[in-house]
Amino acid sequence: MLHEYVASPGLNASRSAKGQGSHVYFLQYCFIVSNLDIMLPMSGPSMPANAKLALRAQINKAFTPSAPINNSDLFAGRNRQIDRVLQAIFQRGQHAIIFGERGVGKTSLANIIYDLLVLSGKHEIQVAKYTCGASAEFAGIWRSIFKQITITRQDEEQLTLDAMLPDSVGSEDIRETFQSADSPTIIVIDEVDRIAATETAILLADTVKTLSDNSVNATLVLVGVADSVDQLISEHQSIERALIQIHMPRMSQDELGQIVDKGLASTQITISDQLKSRIARLSQGLPSCTHLLARHAALAAVDRDSYEITEGDLSRAIREAVMNQQQTIINAYEKATHSPRENLYKQVLLSSALAQTNELGYFAAVDVRPAMQQVTGKEYDIPAFSQHLNDFCEDSRGPILQKKGERRRFRFRFINPLMQQFVVLKGLADGMISEEQISGAGSSENSPHSEQS
Ligand SMILES: Nc1ncnc2c1ncn2[C@@H]1O[C@H](COP(=O)(O)OP(=O)(O)OP(=O)(O)O)[C@@H](O)[C@H]1O
Numbered sequence: 001m002l003h004e005y006v007a008s009p010g011l012n013a014s015r016s017a018k019g020q021g022s023h024v025y026f027l028q029y030c031f032i033v034s035n036l037d038i039m040l041p042m043s044g045p046s047m048p049a050n051a052k053l054a055l056r057a058q059i060n061k062a063f064t065p066s067a068p069i070n071n072s073d074l075f076a077g078r079n080r081q082i083d084r085v086l087q088a089i090f091q092r093g094q095h096a097i098i099f100g101e102r103g104v105g106k107t108s109l110a111n112i113i114y115d116l117l118v119l120s121g122k123h124e125i126q127v128a129k130y131t132c133g134a135s136a137e138f139a140g141i142w143r144s145i146f147k148q149i150t151i152t153r154q155d156e157e158q159l160t161l162d163a164m165l166p167d168s169v170g171s172e173d174i175r176e177t178f179q180s181a182d183s184p185t186i187i188v189i190d191e192v193d194r195i196a197a198t199e200t201a202i203l204l205a206d207t208v209k210t211l212s213d214n215s216v217n218a219t220l221v222l223v224g225v226a227d228s229v230d231q232l233i234s235e236h237q238s239i240e241r242a243l244i245q246i247h248m249p250r251m252s253q254d255e256l257g258q259i260v261d262k263g264l265a266s267t268q269i270t271i272s273d274q275l276k277s278r279i280a281r282l283s284q285g286l287p288s289c290t291h292l293l294a295r296h297a298a299l300a301a302v303d304r305d306s307y308e309i310t311e312g313d314l315s316r317a318i319r320e321a322v323m324n325q326q327q328t329i330i331n332a333y334e335k336a337t338h339s340p341r342e343n344l345y346k347q348v349l350l351s352s353a354l355a356q357t358n359e360l361g362y363f364a365a366v367d368v369r370p371a372m373q374q375v376t377g378k379e380y381d382i383p384a385f386s387q388h389l390n391d392f393c394e395d396s397r398g399p400i401l402q403k404k405g406e407r408r409r410f411r412f413r414f415i416n417p418l419m420q421q422f423v424v425l426k427g428l429a430d431g432m433i434s435e436e437q438i439s440g441a442g443s444s445e446n447s448p449h450s451e452q453s
């Protein structure tokens with residue numbers, strides 16, 4: 001019961017400084033935290049059952065491997081990207097597109113914009129959010145967005161901006177509607193890459209253009225995977241100047257370490273710097289992996305009636321993370337690697353997961369070679385495993401990787417970074433590779449990818 005309550009969604013998708021959502025959230029939060037504090041003993045040889053329950057609830061609230069961050073207290077790092085989002089917000093005529101691999105933290109960054117604005121004293125700005133699905137169409141997107149923005153008429157009556165939209169909606173109607181708003185607004189449109197209709201993408205690009213040209217006091221923050229920038233700009237070359245392009249690389253080890261610190265801060269559980277670095281290294285720049293390992297390790301400590309995470313807890317966390325993986329990932333792994341005969345599929349897949357990549361997650365066959373040596377202890381030439389890489393791109397064993405480029409210069413990427421994360425943890429849990437070998441297999445020491453904006 002307590003667990004369910006604590007795990008309830010934090011902030012609403014859209015929040016307005018004028019709305020009630022943040023107050024409700026804040027009161028809920030105070031209630032939970034004050035009650036948990038009463039229940040937690042500061043020290044003691046073994047934990048009472050209710051304290052354990054409370055601690056588990058806090059751990060589950062702090063570490064959310066499958067949900068974006070909604071609370072700036074738990075948000076780690078990303079200072080450079082935050083600066084650039086604020087730059088777009090405070091410069092009239094500028095808008096932003098946040099892009100990067102799946103799972104690197106794009107939605108989390110967009111979610112904390114409101115908190116950042118409140119912290120910088122900008123209480124009057126309203127924020128609205130829309131997450132696109134494949135069927136998203138232009139008018140529907142904007143009706144839903146304008147429903148979240150309120151204006152106060154001269155007679156003090158409040159209404160939402162969607163009331164101002166005509167039946168058939170074009171980009172100029174969006175501009176005019178914004179011009180009737182009485183406070184600055186920020187509109188976050190997430191998963192723009194899922195918009196299937198070209199017409200909607202063109203109208204969205206037109207909207208960026210007209211809002212920018214007319215210096216409207218509204219900022220669009222578009223969020224999508226890496227290819228969305230090209231997709232959007234190809235619809236309208238001239239919006240390039242109006243859009244600040246914010247690349248989200250994978251997180252550095254320092255940032256991943258901060259995730260562990262921030263999450264544990266509310267739980268009284270401690271971890272040594274050495275174990276924290278191990279979690280960061282194993283995560284390969286993917287914050288969801290850090291959440292997953294830190295959560296299981298902290299829960300393992302609580303199971304032992306301890307407030308301190310040990311090596312044994314981390315080993316258990318790795319096994320738990322593999323065992324509790326989504327069935328779709330486990331099935332895809334089995335499909336990719338099964339064979340009645342002795343073969344190299346498992347080793348090639350693990351080496352691919354460990355290969356050094358560029359900032360968009362792509363690697364070449366040559367990048368797989370050093371990892372193959374770490375995994376198998378033998379030297380392999382590229383032809384010995386290039387067919388395996390190709391097979392992972394086909395239906396027969398996947399597709400688990402995507403391929404681009406030309407023959408001899410192919411680049412590969414895990415379609416789902418969660419699969420990459422699983423392959424590495426499974427390799428560890430099955431004893432195919434050690435943590436020390438992982439550090440030497442492909443990725444560089446601090447940041448797995450060069451920072452690029
Ligand atoms: N700055 C951060 N601090 C702490 N945790 C983070 C941060 N960024 C992301 N996370 C965590 O990483 C995971 C992925 O984050 P998020 O959903 O924001 O990524 P995304 O890039 O939007 O993913 P997708 O491409 O699937 O939409 C979540 O568990 C989230 O809580």
Ligand SMILES: [Mg+2]
Binds near residue numbers: 068106108190
């Ligand atoms: Mg997202």
